[in-house]
Ligand SMILES: Nc1ccn([C@@H]2O[C@H](COP(=O)(O)O)[C@@H](O)[C@H]2O)c(=O)n1
């Protein structure tokens with residue numbers, strides 16, 4: 001059994017879609033990045049790679065590579081899943097927190113868990129996603145950006 005953690009931050013800007021957990025969420029601004037900037041999926045991928053001591057998504061999918069420009073982070077998650085399987089692991093469980101003052105993510109959490117569970121070939125019961133505000137404190141509270149944390153357990157097949 002191996003444990004991994006992931007953390008990511010993206011800036012909120014006008015003129016971008018807000019995509020979190022593979023779901024497009026109606027909002028007046030979106031997250032900025034080379035990819036679709038899905039901060040939650042990025043934290044999940046880094047936790048899985050971290051559990052295997054295989055560095056991070058910046059190493060596997062460099063933001064200098066045009067192949068990843070505006071790519072869906074769910075496509076990158078499929079690639080991380082393949083790396084995990086090729087190294088002989090399966091998901092034990094994943095537990096995440098997305099930090100955002102607005103909008104409310106609660107209505108979208110179930111579909112996020114379904115999407116992620118399907119992509120990682122594991123039960124929705126193994127995928128936990130929570131959301132929190134920071135009570136208007138810090139960069140998330142000022143709505144300058146969003147962050148996400150993830151821990152995962154991987155089991156050897
Ligand atoms: N972006 C967010 C933030 C929070 N929630 C949900 O609201 C509840 C209250 O949040 P607090 O930060 O005030 O504790 C929390 O339990 C979350 O489920 C949300 O949906 N989206």
Ligand SMILES: C[C@@]1(CO)OP(=O)(O)OP(=O)(O)OC[C@H]1O
Pocket residue numbers: 008009032033034035036037038042057058059061062063064068069071
């Ligand atoms: C995902 C990648 C690759 O498109 O780009 P970004 O969307 O900028 O995200 P970041 O969290 O900086 O992680 C690594 C990148 O290489």
